[in-house]
Amino acid sequence: MDKTNLTGLSREELAAYFESLGEKSFRAYQLFSWIHHHRVTSFDEMTNIPKTLRQKLKNNATLEQMITLSVNSSRQTQSRKFLFELSDGKTIESVYLPDDHRHTVCLSVQVGCGLNCKFCATGKMGFIRHLSTSEIVGQLITIQREVPFRITNVVLMGMGEPFLNYENVIKAAYLINDDYGFSISARKITISTAGIIPKIYQYADEGHKFNLAFSLNAADDTTRLNLMPINRKYPLEQCFRALEYYTQKSKRRVTLEYVLIAGVNDSNEDVRRLVKITNQLKCKLNVIPYNPIHVEDFKSPINKELNVFVQKVSVSKRIVMVRWSQGKDINGACGQLYAESNS
Ligand code: SF4
Numbered sequence: 001m002d003k004t005n006l007t008g009l010s011r012e013e014l015a016a017y018f019e020s021l022g023e024k025s026f027r028a029y030q031l032f033s034w035i036h037h038h039r040v041t042s043f044d045e046m047t048n049i050p051k052t053l054r055q056k057l058k059n060n061a062t063l064e065q066m067i068t069l070s071v072n073s074s075r076q077t078q079s080r081k082f083l084f085e086l087s088d089g090k091t092i093e094s095v096y097l098p099d100d101h102r103h104t105v106c107l108s109v110q111v112g113c114g115l116n117c118k119f120c121a122t123g124k125m126g127f128i129r130h131l132s133t134s135e136i137v138g139q140l141i142t143i144q145r146e147v148p149f150r151i152t153n154v155v156l157m158g159m160g161e162p163f164l165n166y167e168n169v170i171k172a173a174y175l176i177n178d179d180y181g182f183s184i185s186a187r188k189i190t191i192s193t194a195g196i197i198p199k200i201y202q203y204a205d206e207g208h209k210f211n212l213a214f215s216l217n218a219a220d221d222t223t224r225l226n227l228m229p230i231n232r233k234y235p236l237e238q239c240f241r242a243l244e245y246y247t248q249k250s251k252r253r254v255t256l257e258y259v260l261i262a263g264v265n266d267s268n269e270d271v272r273r274l275v276k277i278t279n280q281l282k283c284k285l286n287v288i289p290y291n292p293i294h295v296e297d298f299k300s301p302i303n304k305e306l307n308v309f310v311q312k313v314s315v316s317k318r319i320v321m322v323r324w325s326q327g328k329d330i331n332g333a334c335g336q337l338y339a340e341s342n343s
Contacts, residue, residue, distance in 0.1 A: 006057075007035055007064035007141070008134030008168075010175065021056060029180055035063060036181025039141050064138035071146065082143060086111070086135060090128060093338070094139040094158055096147050104153040107139045109169050110160025115194055117228045119217070119259055121293040121338035122159040130165040136172035140182065154184055157192035157213065163199035170203075173210050186210050192257065195234045200242040204249040213255040213286075214243055218265045219273035227264070240281060247282040254283050257323075260309060261290040262299040271312045284319040293338075 009017065014028035027049065034046045041063065043054045067085040074080070080096045092108040113120070114127030136156070144151050154176055156162045162169040173189050176182050186209035193200065194215045203212065218224035224231040243254050256278065260266055278285050287310055290300045301309065306322065314320045 003060060003062040005064055005132075005134050006031065006061050007138055008132055008171070008175075010171070011178065011180065017061075021060065023053060023056075027053070032178070033180045036137070036141065036175065036178065037183075039145050041065065064134040064141070066135070066138050066142055068142060068146075080143075080147070082139070082146075084139060084142065086131075092131070092135075092139070092159055094143060096143050096151075098147075098149060102153050103147070103149045103151050104155060105140055105143050105151050106155045106158045107136055107172075108158035108160055109136060109156055109162045109165045113160045114164075115161050115228065115230050117194065117215075117217075117230075118296055119227060119261060119290055119293070119298055124293075125159075125338060127160075130168060131160070133168045133171045133175065136168060137175050140176060144182075151182070152184065153188045153190075155190045155192065155213075157190070157215075161194055161196065162191050163193040163196035163203070166199050166202070170206075170208060173208070177210075190255070194228060194230050195239040195242075196230075197234045197238055197242045200239075200246055204242075204246040207250070209250075211255060212243075212246060212250075212252075213257055214239065215259075216256045216277075217259050219270055219277055223265055223270070227261075240277070243281060243283075252282075254281065256281075256283050256285045257288060258285060259288045259290050260301050260306060262301040262305060264298060266301060266305060266309050268312070271309065274313055275316045278313075278316040278318040278320075284321065285313065285316070286321050286323045287313070288323045 004017065006014065006017070011028050011032045014031055015025035018025050018027045030048055031046065034040050040046060043057045046054060069083045069085050069091065072081045078098045082094045082096070083091055084094065085091050090111045092111055094108055095106040097104045097106065108131060110130050111128035112125035113122045116123040140151065140154065156169055156173065169191060173191065176184050176189060177186050190211040190213050192213040192215060217227050221231060221235050224236060247254055258274070289306055290298055292298070292300060310320060310322055
């Protein structure tokens with residue numbers, strides 16, 4: 001009989017699990033805290049749980065264990081890129097990105113990705129499989145064991161499209177938010193999408209409080225389609241309608257992510273369209289200078305081009321930020337995640 005993996009269960013599900021074993025449901029709080037707050041690796045370390053129950057758990061259940069195959073540390077920043085092996089031998093990458101006040105972890109949600117955005121290394125892998133809730137949270141647990149600072153922010157925008165693995169991603173976000181675990185506030189958890197429209201509506205209707213980011217990258221359909229094939233199925237106009245619905249329903253703004261690629265999406269016409277979009281939508285805009293990957297012939301903007309672009313876009317009444325990706329020297333920056341040995 002397969003053992004039950006307890007890392008991906010909510011406190012309510014753990015309570016039901018204990019009841020099914022004939023045990024008291026309050027054990028769920030203890031167990032959840034051991035897994036997500038103390039981040040122990042074995043049932044033996046759960047010292048406030050009786051030995052007989054620990055043995056029962058060992059016989060019937062398991063905790064998510066991913067093997068850390070490598071950790072690459074950036075010489076330029078303190079970023080670290082983790083390569084994890086999952087129980088079926090598939091591999092994924094996750095990144096730890098510290099700065100002065102924030103300690104952010106970028107988590108993967110799929111092995112590979114089927115959306116094939118042209119500026120993204122993960123897209124070159126193709127879709128291999130979804131990650132389970134416990135595999136998503138397991139990345140955070142493992143990284144927090146390794147790094148010296150408390151992780152303050154989580155972004156679900158590593159490998160894969162979060163809204164194509166919707167249930168597991170939303171559940172993972174709630175586990176990370178839980179007061180008995182990491183207790184990271186919903187406002188410090190961001191879920192990104194390339195624009196899976198039905199899921200944007202669902203997300204809005206369900207009233208989740210996590211930040212929503214939309215991977216925009218071009219302000220017109222022709223350019224965006226060249227960069228992001230998903231734009232054929234979900235064109236910009238329909239994406240904006242869905243995002244507007246979200247902002248009205250949630251009373252929150254959406255973050256627009258714009259990877260700036262020299263000569264591709266940085267013209268005066270791009271600026272004009274972008275300003276129009278940002279003025280119409282309740283949003284903030286993050287401009288991310290393109291990070292080179294080996295397989296595509298795009299160029300990063302030089303600093304002067306970037307500054308000119310940002311200056312021009314800043315006539316928008318919305319907040320415009322430049323988000324410098326950390327970890328370029330370890331291929332851990334936005335769009336650079338790529339795990340080999342997944343054939
Ligand atoms: S940018 Fe995101 S959605 Fe696009 S291919 Fe990469 S991982 Fe997938």
